[in-house]
Amino acid sequence: MNARKQRNLSPRSEEELLELIRKELPSPSRSVLSGIGDDCAVIRHSSKNGVLELLKTDALIEKVHFKTGTPLAQIGWKALCRPLSDIAAMGGTPRHAVITVAAPPSWGSKEWRALYQGIGKAAMAFAVSIVGGETVRSPGPLFLSIAMTGDVPKENLRLRSTARAGDLLCVTGKLGGSFKSGRHLRFTPRLSEGWWLASQHGVTSMMDLSDGLGSDLPKLAKSSSCSFRIVPEAIPLHRACTIQEALTDGEDYELLLSVAPKLWPALQSRFENTFPKLSLTVIGSLLPVFESPTPLPPGHDHLRS
Amino acid sequence: MNARKQRNLSPRSEEELLELIRKELPSPSRSVLSGIGDDCAVIRHSSKNGVLELLKTDALIEKVHFKTGTPLAQIGWKALCRPLSDIAAMGGTPRHAVITVAAPPSWGSKEWRALYQGIGKAAMAFAVSIVGGETVRSPGPLFLSIAMTGDVPKENLRLRSTARAGDLLCVTGKLGGSFKSGRHLRFTPRLSEGWWLASQHGVTSMMDLSDGLGSDLPKLAKSSSCSFRIVPEAIPLHRACTIQEALTDGEDYELLLSVAPKLWPALQSRFENTFPKLSLTVIGSLLPVFESPTPLPPGHDHLRS
Numbered sequence: 001m002n003a004r005k006q007r008n009l010s011p012r013s014e015e016e017l018l019e020l021i022r023k024e025l026p027s028p029s030r031s032v033l034s035g036i037g038d039d040c041a042v043i044r045h046s047s048k049n050g051v052l053e054l055l056k057t058d059a060l061i062e063k064v065h066f067k068t069g070t071p072l073a074q075i076g077w078k079a080l081c082r083p084l085s086d087i088a089a090m091g092g093t094p095r096h097a098v099i100t101v102a103a104p105p106s107w108g109s110k111e112w113r114a115l116y117q118g119i120g121k122a123a124m125a126f127a128v129s130i131v132g133g134e135t136v137r138s139p140g141p142l143f144l145s146i147a148m149t150g151d152v153p154k155e156n157l158r159l160r161s162t163a164r165a166g167d168l169l170c171v172t173g174k175l176g177g178s179f180k181s182g183r184h185l186r187f188t189p190r191l192s193e194g195w196w197l198a199s200q201h202g203v204t205s206m207m208d209l210s211d212g213l214g215s216d217l218p219k220l221a222k223s224s225s226c227s228f229r230i231v232p233e234a235i236p237l238h239r240a241c242t243i244q245e246a247l248t249d250g251e252d253y254e255l256l257l258s259v260a261p262k263l264w265p266a267l268q269s270r271f272e273n274t275f276p277k278l279s280l281t282v283i284g285s286l287l288p289v290f291e292s293p294t295p296l297p298p299g300h301d302h303l304r305s
Numbered sequence: 306m307n308a309r310k311q312r313n314l315s316p317r318s319e320e321e322l323l324e325l326i327r328k329e330l331p332s333p334s335r336s337v338l339s340g341i342g343d344d345c346a347v348i349r350h351s352s353k354n355g356v357l358e359l360l361k362t363d364a365l366i367e368k369v370h371f372k373t374g375t376p377l378a379q380i381g382w383k384a385l386c387r388p389l390s391d392i393a394a395m396g397g398t399p400r401h402a403v404i405t406v407a408a409p410p411s412w413g414s415k416e417w418r419a420l421y422q423g424i425g426k427a428a429m430a431f432a433v434s435i436v437g438g439e440t441v442r443s444p445g446p447l448f449l450s451i452a453m454t455g456d457v458p459k460e461n462l463r464l465r466s467t468a469r470a471g472d473l474l475c476v477t478g479k480l481g482g483s484f485k486s487g488r489h490l491r492f493t494p495r496l497s498e499g500w501w502l503a504s505q506h507g508v509t510s511m512m513d514l515s516d517g518l519g520s521d522l523p524k525l526a527k528s529s530s531c532s533f534r535i536v537p538e539a540i541p542l543h544r545a546c547t548i549q550e551a552l553t554d555g556e557d558y559e560l561l562l563s564v565a566p567k568l569w570p571a572l573q574s575r576f577e578n579t580f581p582k583l584s585l586t587v588i589g590s591l592l593p594v595f596e597s598p599t600p601l602p603p604g605h606d607h608l609r610s
Contacts (some may be wrong), residue, residue: 010413017440024421028434032401041436043401055436057403057452061443096337096348100450108315109325116329129333131360132347135322138366140445145405147452148364281375292526 025208035225038160039086039207040150051156054092054150058083062141066185073110074185075144076118082210083148084189085253089208090159091198092128092152094191099133100144126191156198163205163224164259167287170257172282175213178251183238187253193275194255200270202263204249209254213283214247214296216256224258227291230284248297258286321354340404343465344391344512357462359397359455363388367446371490379490381423381437381448387515388453389431389494390558393462394513396503397457399431399496404438407448430495461503468510468529468563470593475562475585480518481546483556488543492558499560503578507568514559516586519552520599521561531562532596535589553602563591 011017018036028035033052034042040054048116057177062068080097087094099119103111112135117269128148152228170210172193189209197203209216227288232243241249259267264282271280284294316322323341333340338357339347346361365384367373404424408416417440428435433453449515477498483489495513502508509516510529510603518540526533537548546554569587576585589599592596 011417014440017417020417021421021440025424025435026429028398028427028436032434032436035436035440036438041403043436053454055401055403055452055454057405057438057450059405059407059439059441059450061407061441061445064441064443072344080417096333096346096360098346098360098452100362100364102364102366102448112316112322112325113329116326120331122331124320124331127334129337129340130334131337131340131348133341133362134364135319135326136364136366136369138369138446138448140366140448141409141443143443143445143448145362145364145450145452147403149360149454153345158520303516 027121034159038263039089040092040112042090042157050154051151052154054087054090054152055147056083056086057145057147059089060084060144062143071184072114072117073121075105075297076115077122079120079144079146080128080183081187081189081253083146084122084128084191084206085210087148087150088189088191088194089206089255090150090152091156091194091206092150093195094128094148094150096129096131097123097146098131100136100145101133102138102140104142105137105139126189147216152198157204158198158206160205160207160220160223163220163226165226165286166261167204167258167286168261168264168282169207169217169284169286170259170282171213171236171254172280173252173254174238174244175209175234175252175254175277176249177238178249180252181238184251189253190255193278196274197255197257200267202260202267204258204260206255206257209256210250212248212250212252213256215250215298217296218293220256220258221286221293224286225289226286227289227293228284228286230294234281234283236279244297310592311542319365321495337554339464344394347462348393357394357455357459358477359392359457360452361388361391362450362452363391365449375490377419378423378426381420382427383452383490384449384451385424385427386492386558388451388495389427389433389496390513390515392453392455393453393494393496393499394511394560395457396461396499396511397455398500399433399453399455401434401436402428402453403436404453405441405450405544406438407441407443407445409447410442410444431494435527457503463503463508463511465510465512465525465528468525468531468591470531470591471566472509472563472591473566473569473587474533474535474591475564475587476514476518476524476541477557477585478557478559478583479541479543480514480557480559481551481554482543483554486543489556494558495560498583502560502562505572505575507565507572509563509565511560511562514557514561515555517553517555517557518561520603523598523601525561526591526598529591530594531591532593532594532598535599539586539588541584541586549602
């Protein structure tokens with residue numbers, strides 16, 4: 001490790017980098033219930049009885065999150081829907097957003113309008129108020145950064161860290177092939193489903209699937225100090241997708257949740273009645289931390305890629 | 306104008322671009338007291354009696370806001386202090402921040418650590434909790450985006466739009482030469498001063514000076530439907546700076562405020578007692594909107610530059 005430090009090696013993963021960053025920052029104030037490391041930060045205000053605040057920031061960069069030449073309205077839609085998916089994963093309701101766009105000097109009104117049409121469509125669909133932002137000319141790639149606030153009744157908050165060994169692992173919808181099919185540009189964040197699930201007894205933790213199950217499930221398990229076993233064949237696949245793709249492609253924007261096994265049958269039937277078009281599938285369960293987890297191929301890590 | 310549309314010309318100013326963007330977005334919800342167009346967005350929560358929320362986002366880009374090779378700890382300090390200056394301009398107290406960094410693939414632990422040392426130092430100095438963010442590898446220039454929340458007692462909120470014709474125009478500190486002197490990398494956001502000023506009767510509006518008085522003063526006047534007259538010779542100058550530089554250099558991060566003339570003498574003497582090391586200087590006054598404003602050279606506009 002000393003040699004590593006002296007040679008100024010790159011942090012090997014997002015996790016290692018987060019560890020490094022945390023050491024440089026002062027401890028958050030006592031109002032912060034959950035800071036760096038969950039889908040959103042969770043903040044308690046003494047003057048807001050029973051309602052917690054959520055705060056999330058998310059960036060989209062050309063050539064990293066979308067190909068050059070992708071229709072700008074689709075980029076705008078995706079940019080707003082990504083943090084919405086994080087708010088959904090906490091059981092929250094989105095409120096306000098601020099948007100920073102660094103665009104090439106060549107952009108004219110047509111480009112700006114197309115981008116904001118996509119943003120505006122998503123803002124309308126999911127009742128988010130865009131309350132500010134910044135526009136900059138930059139010689140670099142197109143860059144969008146969106147910060148979003150939301151709130152959640154205290155009793156509905158669902159973290160990654162509150163699952164228990166023995167809980168069932170479930171996913172909404174189907175996984176895999178998001179990038180190649182273009183679904184990553186037009187997905188619907190699971191806000192209604194997240195809100196509903198968070199209001200049900202027995203849902204013990206929740207997160208959104210953005211980096212791929214192979215990468216996201218170990219994060220949830222680690223946060224909850226658990227191990228896990230999944231049945232790869234049980235993973236619901238999008239058409240023409242392999243299990244490998246469902247584990248590693250990422251950008252599914254479905255919800256991963258843990259459910260107390262006793263409450264699963266009732267939850268399953270209520271979910272089917274409430275959301276008849278969306279599946280909720282058991283793919284495995286959480287285990288005590290000393291058990292070996294099912295080996296999984298890693299999903300996406302923007303630091304490694 | 307039609308020809309302009311057809312030829313897809315660039316918006317000629319930030320203001321024109323904002324107009325275009327606003328048209329694409331749904332109207333903000335009724336909780337938004339002030340959206341796009343002031344230093345921060347201002348939000349009312351029904352459950353937070355008497356306290357308003359502030360939300361701000363701000364970006365820093367290599368070669369636009371700082372030169373390549375600037376020490377990373379200084380960039381980190383500046384990145385956090387810029388939105389703090391906006392919170393100060395509303396009379397607010399900063400609370401939480403989320404930070405996105407897009408860094409070149411060549412960055413090792415040394416670079417990440419240096420950047421976050423600067424951010425951490427500012428977070429400690431001004432009691433902001435960093436509660437999340439994102440780190441991405443990007444082939445483009447170094448890019449930082451910081452979103453920050455704050456709050457302000459309802460009666461202390463100071464907008465740009467509430468000045469009245471006849472009010473005196475004042476600035477804190479001295480202006481000009483921020484970039485060439487390196488002050489833009491180590492300035493102190495005027496949080497105590499902003500908080501104090503906002504708690505005083507007679508301070509009718511406030512904003513921070515980031516683009517240069519020549520650009521910022523017309524924005525404040527326009528927001529308040531006023532014209533203005535200033536005495537350029539009255540502008541307090543940093544050593545070796547010209548009036549022209551004080552008007553156009555930008556990045557001063559001082560406060561511009563309007564004061565009811567009757568209350569000025571008492572305010573001035575209380576300010577001197579409270580902040581003996583900082584000047585508060587009258588530089589002109591606001592006029593009815595039909596009067597011609599003092600002609601000013603424009604300050605910085607990131608869209609034009």
